[in-house]
Amino acid sequence: MKECLATVDLAAVFVANRQQLNAIARKIVGMEHIAEDVLQDAYIRLVKGACARKVDKPFSYCCQVVRNIAIDYCRKKKVEAGYREFNNQEVAITCASSGLNIENGMAESQLLDAVIKVIAHLPERTRRVFELHRFDGLTQRQIAEQLGCSAALVNIMIKEAMATISNCRTLYE
Secondary structure, rough: OOOHHHHHHHHHHHOOOOOEEEEEEHHHHHOOHHHHHHHHHHHHHHHHHHHHHOOOOOHHHHHHHHHHHHHHHHHHHHHHHHHHHHHHHHHHHHHOOOOOOOOOOHHHHHHHHHHHHHHHHHHHHHHHHHHHHOOOOOOOHHHHHHHOHHHHHHHHHHHHHHHHHHHHHOOOO
């Protein structure tokens, strides 16, 4: 199979100027290991797409491809950070409605571990009522029918569980 001449030219220019291209990527993304990933993606893109067009200035073209991929990477990370921020706000709102506060530097995983431990130490029946209500989405009346007790008792057990979980924050402050 005959290899495209443009692919060979671009690959050779890319390899010969790798350090300069790495510097361009590193300046945009800020970290060496990410710059290396950008260079790898750029090289693959150059080799795969080079036959489709004639390139007048191969080095400038290589620089532009590296720059575009690095900028795309930064944009992608910014969007992902926005999703994480949204999720963190959602968790904070959920925790605040339960009386929990994670803004004191406690990581989400630590909070989850604390809640799991507290739930595990609840009395068996109270824990079961809480799980049916919060995790399975059953109403208090449905839980009462399933466990053979009054809806008022189910309400009291849910409040006790929520109060206990709310108090778990003192363990981590």
